[in-house]
Amino acid sequence: MRRFLATVATLALMALFGFAVYSVLGTLKSNKHNSEKPTATQALIDLPGTVYVVQEGVIYRLNNLHFTPLKAPKFDWVQVEPGPNGDILAVAYAPMYSNVYLLSSSGQVIRQLLSESSSQYFQNHWAYYPRVSPNGSTLFYVSDWVDPNSAYNVDFQIQAVPFANPSARAVVWSEPYLHYQGGDVEPIPLANGGIIYTKYDINDQAGSPDEGATYGQLVYASSPGVTPVQLTTPAENCSEPALSPSGTEIAMICSSNISLQTSTLDIASWNGTTLGPLVEISDGPLASSPTWAPDGKSVLYLNTLLTDKSSPFQLWWVPHATAKKPGAPEQVTAQLNFTATSPPIWNS
């Protein structure tokens, strides 16, 4: 009897060993690109003030190294922008359209600014990049425009409505080129009443070595509908402008070598009408969504790990960004997965 029990126990142990081998193999899966929730980590650098970022549909506040989710409604939040008086403009994604809300710094909805709710999906619109003019009177954003002659041809255009009455008829600020390359995005309202934005186009010069290359170009428009002034060249392929608090510097993302699929963080001086030469302050590999510090001395942006272009996006910081010799980029977070198309908000 004892021998029988010992045999059964040994066989059971063998089976357990086989199962253990199976289970251990399962734990060896690569988790290099798994990300944590921000609340499970803390920042590597204590940035002064408060930063707001988006990860996987949730808005987080970063303060004193720690992340806290905002108490916003459970929408799929995809973009945050600074609002007046420390409030937040936030874009909520829904399948086939998006809405814009004004949130308090804790996430409470103050009011809905732009609303799409038709049951006919093709009557709804996208709204992204909401930005308020420096005097607080106008809300700029991008919305889709469909060519009446071809439903295939859809581009973004920049529109503006009174911030106090956003349901008023929108003023169209930009006319996308009729090349159907995505149109116009990322408006930056200026104190002089004009805007800087990114215009997308394609090189359609037959026989040119760059024929067919798509590029972004920063442009300046002094008023709605005027032909914009080009600030960067097609070869520089720049986008995502961010104006410094003093209004004298612009940070942007440039990608002059499209085939390598890399992007750099650059800054240039801005005198209200023209841009100075570009100065690269981070060579990527996938720099995106720059934001200036409240004191205008440093720049926060999103980037992958320097040695792994396929890793999720983290917060990075360039100290002394406007100095003759800018500081080296420093990693602010690890193991997170921020939405790279949402520039962080950085309030004092």
Added chain:
Amino acid sequence: MLVAALLVLGFGLSGVSGVVAYFLPAISAALNITGHTTPGKGGHPLASPSTSPAPSSNQPFTVLLLGSDNDTKFQADDVLTQTMILVRINPETKAVVMFSIPRDLWVPIGDTGSLAKIDAAYADGGAAEAISTVENNFDVNVNYWVWIGLGGLVRVVNDLHDVNIVAQMPILDDEYPYDLNGSNPYDQARIAILPGPQRAAGVAALEYARSRHGDVLSDIARSQKQQQLLLDIKASANDVGLADVPNIANSLGDAVKTDMSITQVASLLPVAKAVGDGQVKQVVMVGSPYFSSPSYQIDGQDVLLPDWSAIHGLVSQYFPTS
């Protein structure tokens, strides 16, 4: 002594069983994916004998990558190929060339020579006819073929914990095919992909590589994005370990087919891992030299009429026939 030996043998067998059980889905999927013959559709005679002879070890070789984005609408093997990419791999130098063939190219199909858009070759005669059409028209030798369906692509990207893409422009499409989620494969949806670097899960990555309406270059631009996504997937796959293989193989199981053997695929994996960003040459036929008319209609179809002298000049740079 005997008892000890039996114990070691028992635990050894048990451990091996655990390993086999873990990798069984991968083995099963690998057998399912690889080693396909190159038949014509429905048992029709082959349009050409087969692919060109397999190259000897370390010799450069060419793979015809076929992709169908309407595999939920039609019978398997009765699908158009929205993607045709010739990939030349030099195992010794680790150099790779990706050459996209526009699906609207108006060419003689197979050995029959009847004119049609090149995307019809696979639907008409399976991989054999797709290969013979490409070989005859482009004057290249194809050694292997790989077919990929869209569902598998989505699952693989999810298994890799997403990929990073760089949208070179905003991508807006109000008539994007909504055939993976809904009950009607002919439904349409609106999509918007913001410009710039971003992380994309499976469905978003597919939307990026599949959308073509909101781009003046249409299918040509889509070819560029497809090549880019393949490189993005390769970059993420570099971090995959042996323990990840069963999951990924399971995802690919019913969505990938190739005539390469398991050993050939296995021997390619280290090569793929060793290829750096700068060693991949992406070639897309953009612009005026390659087509005698940028837009032309035949029988109500938008087609591209090839200028073969320009195309052969381009092809011969990257795909030497000798």
